[in-house]
Amino acid sequence: MAMRREVYIVGSGGQGVVLMGALLAEAYALKNWNVVQTVVYDAAQRGGLARAEVVMSDSEIYYPKVRKADVIVAFAADALPGARPKMDEHTVILADESLKDKNLEQYGTKLLFVPFERWAKEELHSSRVMNMVALGRVLKTLGDVSIDEVEQALKERFKGDLFKLNMAAVKIGLEASEF
Amino acid sequence: MAMRREVYIVGSGGQGVVLMGALLAEAYALKNWNVVQTVVYDAAQRGGLARAEVVMSDSEIYYPKVRKADVIVAFAADALPGARPKMDEHTVILADESLKDKNLEQYGTKLLFVPFERWAKEELHSSRVMNMVALGRVLKTLGDVSIDEVEQALKERFKGDLFKLNMAAVKIGLEASEF
């Protein structure tokens, strides 16, 4: 059977949803998997919802969007109702801890609150890289990609300090123990 | 059998081709015949050819253009080659005498040169009404419409002196004996 991974990332515009999806895809591509990323913008691109769907497979990808997500990453809660058809009992939801009061329990049992933003802020003094923390965390959950492959993917995007910052953020996510 | 009359009028822009066709149609309409007039303009409306086709019938008219003309009126020779498919051995060609050197004999035997313009000029001092002279001549050839009907049709179009001038021109054509 073909291996297929489906990740759904929801957030607000500006939270780095698309970039996170792209890097996830690129890391898998370096393993010679097929990858597809699609994005849904709101009519207004700003402020509104941003959703990235990343599908990775070792064989051909036909349906380019997520059918049943392996992982859902949530930086904002608003888009989750719309994502419900893409979840099932196996879906792991990784939500920023700021969403604790949003009644996310309704979406499933494999729900984990992770302090993406707090870690980024506290440890790297940059809440902007919370998406990279989340990327690390997703990679950890999926378990297909080695740290070298992520590093490679990041290197193709970022240079110098920016690379270091982002890589550090990914590592935080990758190495996070359940807390 | 239904009665159908087909008249094809060719000339240059400004020679009153369309007006002549309209009055012909109106005269027959007053007899309760069905009438249809169509006009072909050149891409440039001016100077170029003007062709009016008038079809009159006591029953419904389907094909609105001339198939085999009963009468062709020619003020200019240029459009005649294009009209050839609309002629047969019964077609009467009434050509202005100025076209005598245009080798119109090629188009058929029932060819008559009539001095439309000269009569209009000589008798009414207005070469503009040569189209009305021709109208009279056509009506004479077809023989369906009485002078009263023509008069009525002209009255609906023209007032006062203009009516008189045009009516006089029609009469010249109607009463012309073969010469």
Next chain:
Amino acid sequence: MVNENDAEASFVPMSSAPDKWLRKEHLPHIWCPGCGIGTILRQVIEQFTKLGWKNDDVVFVTGIGCTGRASGYVNAQTLHTIHGRALPTATGIKMARPDMHVVAMLGDGDGVGIGGNHFIHAAKRNIGVTAIVVNNRIYGMTGGQVSPTTPQGSKSTTTPYGNVEPSMDVCKLALGAGATFVARVHTANPVYVGQIIGRALQHDGFAVVEVLSQCPTYFGRFNGMPDPVQMLQWFKENTFMAKSPEDEKEGKIPIGVFKDDKTTPELSKSYRNLWEA
């Protein structure tokens, strides 16, 4: 902050009436933080209030773009038309109903890019429509492409090497086409924006108010002013009050009312003279 339950409080909102002009249920609006369109819209409805107009006496027409979304928030008879076509739509409305106040709010691309022909012809006709051109000098809605009003040399997603073309002057264009009221203002001075829009709304003929506005998200970000505060500062420093858009001063942008001609008859009214005939 006011505590509404405080027995002592007898504070009342200083400008509550404009709220009757807002479709509050549709807020927050879609515009980015610090985008000037909201400020301009505030000024427009402030004037509606001042003029004492009724909601259903105002037809508010927009095209497509960030600016185009304004019609959704105004509690009036509103049309969100297609890109560039607000003015001919407004013209049809005004011709049919000269008694309506017809206001069009246009983006720069919407108004003088794709809609340029309608703009000059609305001016030529002197149709009684107020055209407020929100000139953020960029295509905001589509993600920051160059617009006809983008300054030469400026960056955008489609001028990665800087804009090669000269830019269009909305006010000069309006004057050249025959608009009877023409003014330029900017969002760093909102009250002045309101004053001028107020005059334009009362003008009986085609009135153009070009409002220089900040798009921090694209124009600002690509051109070294990602913070709206920087952009407002720029407006303050790079404009001057003038009598004509031809006036020059150290490369700055002239601001002010450039034309206010009350003699040319408004079209929807003059057309009705034919009815009497």
Next chain:
Amino acid sequence: MVNENDAEASFVPMSSAPDKWLRKEHLPHIWCPGCGIGTILRQVIEQFTKLGWKNDDVVFVTGIGCTGRASGYVNAQTLHTIHGRALPTATGIKMARPDMHVVAMLGDGDGVGIGGNHFIHAAKRNIGVTAIVVNNRIYGMTGGQVSPTTPQGSKSTTTPYGNVEPSMDVCKLALGAGATFVARVHTANPVYVGQIIGRALQHDGFAVVEVLSQCPTYFGRFNGMPDPVQMLQWFKENTFMAKSPEDEKEGKIPIGVFKDDKTTPELSKSYRNLWEA
């Protein structure tokens, strides 16, 4: 008349060279007797001759209309495009081939009616195209409907009660949009038409020459001047030499060169700076 066989005759045509610019085999042309378009075209090709241009260095572009038919008669690289779209076509040509002389001849409807947006944007860009606007103040080709330049009060087939709208001033519009060469002339003075067109052809940027022209068939006939001679008389009596299209004199139309700015860079050339980068 010259008898070519006359042994004594040593007469030569004074201006035979322009004939190399005419597609004689397509004459007589389609225009009405006394129509001004032919006179203007004569002046255009006269200037081509004077400038010593080669036939295949000139791209001559028109839209649709009586004026639009001009491209068929000029012995150059000619395009008869669609109504209103000669200028963007010319822009594409010039951008690809800056070495070509690109000339567009537009009707008033073609140029500032349906083509108005392209007109103002060609001006804004300062693309190196010479735009000759044949302003006969009517839609000639379609049979005499009102045009944007038809004077207020004038009759046409669609203004049977007289034109209610004010009319568009082509030169003011061109100036407002940023054209770098702008002039107005009329057919009653053909040599002056030629002189000014000559200057426009040499201008390195967007050049507009508005030529007031007679359409005796429609404009003239509907407005009491069916004879072209009357129309030329009218031009003479109702125009005056001026410095600006804003100049006023007893309600007459200003004529002259209103702008000739040689400093603004031409677009097709300035764009190529990007290539070096």
Next chain:
Amino acid sequence: MNRIVMGDVACAMGAIDAGLRFYAGYPITPSSEIAETLSEMLPKHQGIYLQMEDEIGSIMAVIGASYAGFPAMTATSGPGFSLMQEAIGYAAMAEIPITIVNVMRAGPSTGLATQIGEGDLMQAIWGTHGDHPVAVFSPGNVREFYIYTQKALYWAEKLRMPTIVLADEVVGHMRQNVDFPEPIVIPERTLPNVPPEKYLPYATENGDVMPLPPLGKGYTWHVTGSAHTENGFPTIRPDKVKELLDRLNTKVQRHRNELIEYETFMLEDAETLVISFASMGRVSKGVVSELREQGYKVGLIRPFTMWPFFKDELSNIVSNVHPKKIVVPEINYGQLRLLVEWALKGFDIPVIGVNLVNGDLIPPEMIEEAILHG
């Protein structure tokens, strides 16, 4: 009253008699006579004639005026019709009633500006982007031009959508004596029977569209060409989008039986069936009539409604008549034929096109030839 009227003039008269109060347009042969006639008539009927800067401005002004309560239309020919396509989609999406008359000439492009073509049929149905509701009527003579202009105006208002009249140069320019029927009058706008705060401009009323509120009566509803909910405000909610688009695309279907009009002629025992529209429908009728007189078993259908297409009706007719072949004369390269073939999926009957685009009507002989030997 029997008078000689030009087709374009009949169109204008029909519109005025139906209650038209606004026309905006841009001149183009062979439709300009509609504009010219209306520029004279409209002011006498408290109406407005506006010549706009182009066809896009024209149709938008028509949309604006219709929104403002004036029954409104425009007329054009191919090039202008192409330019109007985007706005037709807007009228469809915003559900503003408008009528567009296209007096077809030969295309593509400038083509033959003064001569007949019938090549805009598919464009009239599918010319704008996205699927959209539309009704397309096509008259074959002067009297029908009067009638179908009125029907188009009527249905535009009734279903709040763009409707199209597809005439052609011969229909538009021919002068014919006609006896006009009683006019079909555009329904008047009435106040919705709910107060402004309850009004949902894009909900349905008995399955049909909501009435359009007149301006200045307290209804401050929102109009947009973006996907929207019942209240008119933009949405991207998939269920709401689907609901809207499904409704737009079925509102025409709900009235298809009333909308669809066609004429049948001598169908009984016909072995050859001729299907033809616009001027060629008229010409074909003559051919069929002549051949019947000569004893040939040939019948005719002349559709007046080109969309919604009379698919079911046609297959019913074919099932009953079972012709051996079908002949479709049209001044294009087979647009109506394609629709006929589509409608007759499952029937193994040859459909023969008679196609000629040269600026003129297709001569009766060519049609006869196809009927007898095609």
Next chain:
Amino acid sequence: MNRIVMGDVACAMGAIDAGLRFYAGYPITPSSEIAETLSEMLPKHQGIYLQMEDEIGSIMAVIGASYAGFPAMTATSGPGFSLMQEAIGYAAMAEIPITIVNVMRAGPSTGLATQIGEGDLMQAIWGTHGDHPVAVFSPGNVREFYIYTQKALYWAEKLRMPTIVLADEVVGHMRQNVDFPEPIVIPERTLPNVPPEKYLPYATENGDVMPLPPLGKGYTWHVTGSAHTENGFPTIRPDKVKELLDRLNTKVQRHRNELIEYETFMLEDAETLVISFASMGRVSKGVVSELREQGYKVGLIRPFTMWPFFKDELSNIVSNVHPKKIVVPEINYGQLRLLVEWALKGFDIPVIGVNLVNGDLIPPEMIEEAILHG
């Protein structure tokens, strides 16, 4: 080389690799990334990027540049595509090679500006007035977007006509890892092999179009969108008009076998045949593949050339495979289905549409449902 590329970027890269030297356009979602990429790349390839005042200006500038010898294209989405219709007809009539990329979004009108639709198929074929030659290609993934942009540019030049690439929002915006094939290069302009006075720009050469002379080489030929004779000058002579239009409409037919491309998948013994294009073709392929694994007899055709339509090929396939039913999933109300039904006239096989327009891809389940129980 395997890299992750967005569809729109692949389109731009394909164009550059094919030899594009001119792009003029007007921004519109979801096509703007094509413009953005080209604004950066073209100057590096001695090419020109021009943002025009609107879509009409854009396509006319493209026509001008192509006439002047620069291979040229534009890209847009539905609303802009509607505005370009008149000019597409001009390019067809004047026989100037141009390519238009339409990245479809949901319509009609502004619709859903950022979301997928596939409702412009009919418009791509028939959007301008009059019958005209056109070739329409439709890619279903990023790699195909690269390839079919090149083929469109190639065929435009080869047949001197407008060609259209019909992508959709998902194809345009998705990022995918791809391995681009060798580029297809736009044929170069060569001097005609006759001197200027003998050159007939609208005659045929071995049945094909005459080569376009470069500017400044003595060929002062005339271009017009009006009907014209071989030498390019306007005519209204019926025989000449017919000759021209017949030639335009057959020049595509002459190359139909080369133009028509489609993919077949698991057709053998298929009892259900799925036909689907653009993004839905890709999705459908996944459904077919899964169902085959489950043992269902289902096959797929994915057309890449939407026009000329693969009518004969389709009926051949259907004759050989004889499926019991055909399923056509598409994000519109049945445009491809109509073409399929038309192509299969005479076959009594049910054609079932799977249609949903709500801003998203049609879910595989809906297609599965139609295959298994439809």
Next chain:
Amino acid sequence: MNKFDVSVDTRLCKACGLCVLVCPKKVFELRDEDGKSVPVNALACIGCTQCYQICPDFAITVYKKEGALA
């Protein structure tokens, strides 16, 4: 006693900082969590309404004490 008061609708505020820029009395501060504006110094308000006029998000209301002189 203060004649004016001012409130920010936090639901609407988008943290652009323009009110901070224009207020002559430094009434506003952007709060740490999300940058939204808080009228921390509302008592200093002089009712000039500049914040109200410029706020692009319709988030600010300025209140005046009934009967007080402006």
Next chain:
Amino acid sequence: MNKFDVSVDTRLCKACGLCVLVCPKKVFELRDEDGKSVPVNALACIGCTQCYQICPDFAITVYKKEGALA
């Protein structure tokens, strides 16, 4: 002896009369039959080319005697 001569191409002339209007020497007359222009007084021509410049129909040629002073 005349230094100039002038001819009208009758095939092209459309009888508009503009040459008659502009010629300072009354060289042209419109002939009765069809109103076309005839240079009845060609010997009077002074070679000013005004007729040539204005003729909308490209019908007029003005000739100059080779070697003669203009």
